[in-house]
Amino acid sequence: MNTLLISISLIIFCLLALLYCHHYRYGNEVLSLEKEVEHFFGSNINIEPIAVKQNNNYYFGSIGLFIISVSALLYLTIGSYEKLDSAQVDYNIDYLLVADINKGQKLAEENPGDPVVLLGLAQSYIDGGLYSDAIATLDQLLAIDNQNTEALGLKATSMYYRDDRVINMDTSLVIARALTLHHEELNTRLLLANDAYLKGNYQKAISNWEIVLTNKKQMFNRDAINYAIEKSKGFLMQIKPAAAH
DSSP: OHHHHHHHHHHHHHHHHHHHHHHHHHHHHHHHHHHHHHHHHOTTSOOOHHHHHHHHHHHHHHHHHHHHHHHHHHHHHHOOGGGTTSOOOOSSOOHHHHHHHHHHHHHHHHSTTOHHHHHHHHHHHHHTTOHHHHHHHHHHHHHHOTTOHHHHHHHHHHHHHHTTSOOOHHHHHHHHHHHHHOTTOHHHHHHHHHHHHHTTOHHHHHHHHHHHTTOOSSOOOHHHHHHHHHHHHHHHHHHHHHHHO
């Protein structure tokens, strides 16, 4: 969806820039033509610049409005902004993701049973919103290494989004298993924090993010976690005065 939005924006910008250049050039040519007319026929015949500009502006504005309207209709039909963060399964995947998935599938065929390859393929599926495929791949990995906490965390996350952001009993069991093996497991803690944040339980979200910050085994963006914690603390400060009244 992001690719679609960026592409449409670039197309609109280029077309409007082209129209503006045409508009500007047309105005200059009109002024030049007026001078030539005055030179050959005298001042009794001239071209009214205001009328010409109004006429040119009319066509300029009409074409620009048409382009914007068509682009907006295309965007609303193919992918709307409201659905960018819905975490729904999307089979119209960006071609780069498709290439990444194909590469991962080929590597998995060439290296059957390789945990690193299977983990990478599962992550590609998740990035593309193909959560059922990700779960199937992670189950293959866990059949080889049932102590792989990163795979458990990704499986819980995939199950959560597959089920429309619901932590059901099966997902809870996977979460419990992951945290028993690794208390600070990144994907599991992020899942719990994000779910709590979306439900307005900011204290629970903060607690899970703070546990993430103690994780020494997995790489993550500490600045992003700290920003999320501070933002949630700000919401808590707003809620407390309201609760007091």
